[in-house]
Amino acid sequence: MQEDWTEKYRPRSLSQVVGNESAIRAIRRWAESWAHGVPKVKALILKGEPGIGKTSSALALAYDLKWDVVEMNASDHRNAESIKKVAGIGSMTQTFTLDGEFLSSHSGRRKLIILDEADNLFGREDYGGAKAIVDTIRESSQPILLIANDYYELTRRASALKRLATSVTFRRLDPSAIVVVLRSIAENENVTVSLDTLGKIASNAGGDLRAAINDLQMIVEGRSHLDAEDTDVLGERNQEKELSRALGAMFGAKTVREAQDATLNLDKMPDELEKWIEESIPSEMKDPEDLARAFDALSRSNIYLRRARALQHYGMWSYARTMMTAGVALSRKSGRRPHVSEYRFPSFLIVMSRAKGTRASRKSISSKLAPYFHTSSRMFDESILPYLSKLLTKDRELMVKLGCETELDDGDISNLLHVDSDSSIVKAIRAEIIAIKGEDEVMRKKTPRRKSGRSLAEF
Amino acid sequence: MADVWVEKYRPKKLADVIGQKIIVERLSAYVRTVSMPHMLFAGPAGCGKTTCSIALARELYGDQWKGNFLELNASDERGIDIVRGKIKDFARAASMGQNDFKIIFLDEADSLTGDAQAALRRTMERYTQTCRFVLSCNYSSKIIEPIQSRCAVFRFRPLSESDVRICIERISKVEGIEVSEEGYLAIAQLAGGDLRKATNILQVASSMGGKVDAETVFESTENIRPSEIQELLTTALKGSFMAARSKLDDMIVIHGLSGEDIVKAIHRAVLDLPVNEDVKIRLIDRVGEAEFRMVSGSSERIQLEALLAHFAYEGKNGKS
Numbered sequence: 001m002q003e004d005w006t007e008k009y010r011p012r013s014l015s016q017v018v019g020n021e022s023a024i025r026a027i028r029r030w031a032e033s034w035a036h037g038v039p040k041v042k043a044l045i046l047k048g049e050p051g052i053g054k055t056s057s058a059l060a061l062a063y064d065l066k067w068d069v070v071e072m073n074a075s076d077h078r079n080a081e082s083i084k085k086v087a088g089i090g091s092m093t094q095t096f097t098l099d100g101e102f103l104s105s106h107s108g109r110r111k112l113i114i115l116d117e118a119d120n121l122f123g124r125e126d127y128g129g130a131k132a133i134v135d136t137i138r139e140s141s142q143p144i145l146l147i148a149n150d151y152y153e154l155t156r157r158a159s160a161l162k163r164l165a166t167s168v169t170f171r172r173l174d175p176s177a178i179v180v181v182l183r184s185i186a187e188n189e190n191v192t193v194s195l196d197t198l199g200k201i202a203s204n205a206g207g208d209l210r211a212a213i214n215d216l217q218m219i220v221e222g223r224s225h226l227d228a229e230d231t232d233v234l235g236e237r238n239q240e241k242e243l244s245r246a247l248g249a250m251f252g253a254k255t256v257r258e259a260q261d262a263t264l265n266l267d268k269m270p271d272e273l274e275k276w277i278e279e280s281i282p283s284e285m286k287d288p289e290d291l292a293r294a295f296d297a298l299s300r301s302n303i304y305l306r307r308a309r310a311l312q313h314y315g316m317w318s319y320a321r322t323m324m325t326a327g328v329a330l331s332r333k334s335g336r337r338p339h340v341s342e343y344r345f346p347s348f349l350i351v352m353s354r355a356k357g358t359r360a361s362r363k364s365i366s367s368k369l370a371p372y373f374h375t376s377s378r379m380f381d382e383s384i385l386p387y388l389s390k391l392l393t394k395d396r397e398l399m400v401k402l403g404c405e406t407e408l409d410d411g412d413i414s415n416l417l418h419v420d421s422d423s424s425i426v427k428a429i430r431a432e433i434i435a436i437k438g439e440d441e442v443m444r445k446k447t448p449r450r451k452s453g454r455s456l457a458e459f
Numbered sequence: 460m461a462d463v464w465v466e467k468y469r470p471k472k473l474a475d476v477i478g479q480k481i482i483v484e485r486l487s488a489y490v491r492t493v494s495m496p497h498m499l500f501a502g503p504a505g506c507g508k509t510t511c512s513i514a515l516a517r518e519l520y521g522d523q524w525k526g527n528f529l530e531l532n533a534s535d536e537r538g539i540d541i542v543r544g545k546i547k548d549f550a551r552a553a554s555m556g557q558n559d560f561k562i563i564f565l566d567e568a569d570s571l572t573g574d575a576q577a578a579l580r581r582t583m584e585r586y587t588q589t590c591r592f593v594l595s596c597n598y599s600s601k602i603i604e605p606i607q608s609r610c611a612v613f614r615f616r617p618l619s620e621s622d623v624r625i626c627i628e629r630i631s632k633v634e635g636i637e638v639s640e641e642g643y644l645a646i647a648q649l650a651g652g653d654l655r656k657a658t659n660i661l662q663v664a665s666s667m668g669g670k671v672d673a674e675t676v677f678e679s680t681e682n683i684r685p686s687e688i689q690e691l692l693t694t695a696l697k698g699s700f701m702a703a704r705s706k707l708d709d710m711i712v713i714h715g716l717s718g719e720d721i722v723k724a725i726h727r728a729v730l731d732l733p734v735n736e737d738v739k740i741r742l743i744d745r746v747g748e749a750e751f752r753m754v755s756g757s758s759e760r761i762q763l764e765a766l767l768a769h770f771a772y773e774g775k776n777g778k779s
Contacts (some may be wrong), residue, residue, distance in 0.1 A: 226474035278761060280699050291700060292772035295765035299752060306756040358713050367535075373466060374509045376534040376567050381505065381722065387462065390679065394666050397461035 005217045006210050009185055017053050018181050018209065019173045024057060026168045031061055034110055036141055041166050043137045043144040045118070047151040048170030051210030056114055057170075058145045062112045067143070071114040111142045119148035119157075130158035138162045152339055171255045172207025174201065181209060182216050185368045191225040200231045206241055242266060247343045251284045251329050259326035270305055270317050274324050275296070280343050287334035297327030323387060368406050392416050396429065403433040464654050464662045468630050473514045473751035475627075478622040479507050479653065482613050487510060490518045491560070497583055497592045499568075499607060499642040501599035502615025505653030508595040512564045515593075519558070524554040530692050534570040542571075542578040550586035569601035576603045583609055605758045617652030626654050627661055636665045641673035649680055688724045692732055696774030703767045711760060718759025722750045725766070738773050745769045 011017045014024055033039035046054040062069045097137070115133065137144055146152045146165060155161050182198045193216075201219075205212035219230050246263045253259035263273060278298060285291040301323030308316035362381065369388075370380040392399050403413060413429055416419035470476050473483050473490070491494035495515075500508040516528040529549045531541065546563060555561075571579065583592050583606070592610070596602055601610055601772045618626075625642055631638050638646075642664070643735075650657035663679035666669045687710070695703035726746045729739055749766040754761050 038471060067498055072488070079703040146754070157617075181461045274761075278764065282704070286771040288698055288700075288768070288775040290767070292768040295761070299749075299757065299761050301767040302761045303755060306758070310756060362713075370532070370535065371530075374469075374566070376532040376570075378534055378717070378720075379567070382716070383655055384465065384652075386658065387663050390663045391463070391666055395461055396532065400460050402463075404669070 005185060005189075006213045009181075009188075009213065011060045012013040012063050012347045014057060014064050014305065017060055019058050020053055020057075020170050020175045023168050023170050026166075027057060027061055029270065030166070031065060031204045032061060036099040039139050042140055042142075043146060043161075043165035045146045045148060045151065045161065045165045045167040046170060047148050048152075048169055049172055049207075049208065050149055051208035051212075052170050052173055053209065054147045054170050055114070058094075058112070058114050058116075058147065061145075065110070068111040069114060071116060072112060097253065101324055111143055113144045114147065115139070115144070116147045117149075119150040119154040134158050135355070137161075137294060140184050158340075162191065173209050174207070175202040175205075178202035178205060178207075178209050182212060185213065185222075189220065191220050191224055191226060193220075194228065197226050197228045197231055200228065204231070207366070243268070243276060244343050248340070249342070250277075250325050251280065252337065253326065253329045254329065256322065256326040260322060263325055265322075270320055271326070273307065274301065274320075277324050277328055278345075280340070283340050284331060284338065286338050287332075288336050290332045293331035293333070294328045297323050297331055301327060361411065365408070365412045365415060368408055368412065371400070372406050378452065389416060389418075393418070399429055400432045403429060404436050462642065464508050464630060464634075465658045468626075468633075468658060469510050470514055471517055473518060476511055476514060477626050478618045478702075479511065479615055480763070481659065481734070482511065485613070486515050487578055490515065493519065494590055495560075497610045498592060498594070499599055499602060499610035499612045500615060501597070501612060503597060503617050505650075505655035505657075506615045506618055507654070508615055509564070509566060512562070512595070516562055516564075519562075520556065523556045523558075525544065527561040529559055530566065531560070532566045533565065533769070534573075536565040537766050539572065539575040539578050542582060543705055545602055546579070547582055547586075550582055550590040553589060560589055562591050564593045566595050567597075568590070569596035569598060573603065580605045580609070582773065587770070618654060620647045623647045623650055623657050630658065630661060631665075631671070631760040632748075634665065636661075637670045639670060639672040641653070642671040642676055643677040645670075645673040649676065668686065670691065688721075688728045689731070690765075692770055693727055695770035696732065696734065698771050698775055700768060700771045702756050702765060703771070707763055707767060711763075716723065718753050718763060721759075721763060722746060722753060734773065742770065742773060 014028065020446070027044065027046075030039075030041065030044055033041070046058065048054055059069065061067070068418060093309055101348060113136075118133070133146070144165075146154070151167060179195065179198045179202045181313045182193075182202060183195070186193045186198070198216075201215050202212050205215060215231075223230075243266060246266050249262035250259050253262055266273065268276075281298065284293065285294045301320045303344050304316050304320035304323065308314050308320065363377070366377040366380045366385065369384075370377045373384050374382055392402075399417065400415065408416075410430055413422050414423065414426045417425060419425050443449065472547070473487050476483050487493075493500075500511065502508055513524075513528070513530075516524040520527045529545075531545060533541070536545070546565075549561070549563060552561075565579075568576075579592075580603070594602065594606070594610065599607060599614075627638060627646060630712070638661075645656050646660050646664075646714065649660055660676060660680055661671065664675040667675050667679060669675070681762060687706075691703055691706045693705060710721055711718070726743065729742050729746065732739065734742070745766060749762045753762045
């Protein structure tokens with residue numbers, strides 16, 4: 001695997017940054033204000049969508065001015081303590097990096113603190129992070145750049161930032177600007193690509209330069225020539241953004257027509273759109289009465305969808321569409337609309353795919369034990385397993401017996417006992433089962449023993 | 460030797476079956492005359508349908524019962540293939556030993572699709588010389604008319620509190636455990652006429668060591684379904700819709716519960732919720748609507764979400 005082009009071709013100077021001229025000017029002006037001591041505005045917030053040059057500009061600035069950089073992003077722990085530790089080092093002692101590495105800092109040289117993905121930094125684990133940022137800016141004698149996709153989310157968590165920092169907006173890049181960058185990369189990599197092809201990649205990226213570079217690298221991989229049809233493999237980058245915009249418009253609609261039209265141009269089947277709306281309702285509808293009404297509308301819509309499918313009468317989709325868009329959107333009677341910055345991928349699908357393993361192991365257990373208890377798997381899961389698992393954790397002999405009389409494997413046993421499959425308990429139980437079953441095997445040869453799950457060949 | 464009591468104490472003889480006196484009498488008569496019709500056993504869970512079928516087979520065939528008795532579960536193998544495959548194969552093969560007919564016990568027959576039931580009807584007729592069917596289901600109305608009319612229908616009643624007591628006494632005597640009066644009542648209350656459940660509760664309670672009383676019984680059923688549902692509903696009532704929804708997802712995805720199971724459990728749990736009585740009525744009305752929409756083919760998750768959203772709304776309403 002070759003080097004990541006988005007890193008390889010990151011601008012080394014602000015003058016190489018493509019587009020966003022006014023933002024770059026604002027950054028330069030602010031940087032100059034540090035030439036003679038600590039200015040009034042110690043921090044900038046670089047805000048804008050992903051992949052349009054915010055982090056690159058911050059790093060390029062440091063190159064230009066030969067400032068040292070202390071950088072934190074979402075991959076670091078960012079609770080109050082670690083932010084203070086890192087920023088404290090950068091801003092006060094001027095000695096160590098995040099890793100504790102010694103920084104060769106000349107006297108008078110600035111150290112730029114970059115808090116990347118600042119809007120994402122406060123989960124449960126990043127407890128106190130917002131306050132730590134505010135404190136850091138207040139106490140710092142070093143320049144600080146906060147980088148965020150979602151300015152609203154950032155300032156909601158730490159409203160003092162509005163006063164303490166100046167915000168600089170980055171805009172999406174024009175496809176023609178992206179083509180320029182792609183072409184210079186292609187030349188440098190000795191790949192021949194027509195402008196048309198580059199144009200396709202650029203417009204598909206929806207203003208996201210990083211995405212465009214990644215796409216280019218992905219299709220070029222191992223080739224020296226690109227044709228227009230090679231871009232067919234590109235995923236539709238625009239989709240999620242478009243979907244987000246459409247959902248935003250839908251939930252903000254005041255009339256039935258507006259709500260319906262908002263999602264009309266999306267290339268989504270109604271069932272898929274329904275899943276996105278289902279996912280978004282709780283964040284959009286904060287009033288419990290609105291929430292209940294909205295879900296009721298969605299539930300009506302779902303009935304139409306199912307009827308349409310059952311009867312193969314897809315004309316009924318239009319009723320479903322009205323209910324899931326207008327029916328849901330106009331459920332808001334409280335008047336308050338919360339700010340929703342992002343519409344998420346349907347969580348249920350994520351839960352489903354994560355739980356695949358858990359489900360498979362449950363299924364494996366019940367398919368083997370249900371016949372033993374003369375029940376269906378469903379019945380077993382519901383009315384036997386909860387009790388059985390309580391008994392088994394206490395009664396090893398019982399585990400061994402079940403192991404002997406059914407086909408439970410080590411994975412099943414470990415799941416039943418809630419231990420690792422290579423734990424010593426499972427091994428010991430397996431050994432006991434083999435000891436007993438071994439004798440059994442001998443017995444069986446004399447007197448054929450049957451289980452309930454016998455094969456038909458025996459008849 | 461260690462054992463799971465629901466299997467260890469499953470009656471082997473018809474005479475030992477608890478409750479269902481009239482049914483047992485009829486079945487015993489079939490054993491004496493060595494003849495029986497196709498049968499449909501209808502009744503709730505844990506009241507003896509499977510036990511009666513197995514006991515019947517044991518008495519009819521003695522040691523050869525397993526060779527002449529095919530036990531199938533329609534909810535695991537629903538669809539028409541099971542009827543055309545396993546059932547047909549078994550039905551047309553001759554019975555073992557001196558017996559004129561074999562028995563196919565089709566458990567949870569109400570989960571067979573309509574097509575599969577229709578296919579079954581022909582098979583029942585065709586192989587009636589060599590094979591008898593015992594179908595078991597919760598509601599006979601879910602079985603198509605032509606099958607019902609070919610069967611003797613036996614309605615199993617949910618067991619009474621005193622039946623549950625007989626069952627507990629029988630087991631505790633053999634196992635040498637002491638059950639207090641409150642212990643009996645607690646088990647009977649929790650089991651609600653379901654002997655499988657009663658037996659399970661008894662075994663878990665006694666596994667904690669010492670006497671089985673109300674406390675050990677409730678302790679042993681802690682963390683088992685009903686309280687999960689309670690938690691789901693109280694979370695929703697508090698207005699934490701998102702938290703409630705993720706609990707719901709756990710139930711569906713990890714525990715593999717069907718929407719219908721969940722909605723029924725919600726129905727049972729509503730009466731014990733900390734809300735006033737008018738609210739309970741409105742909620743139950745909603746639960747019914749959700750179940751109706753579900754069985755009309757709508758997405759279970761959406762219907763349950765809508766239901767939880769209503770709980771959240773009523774929870775807030777009740778406060779103000």
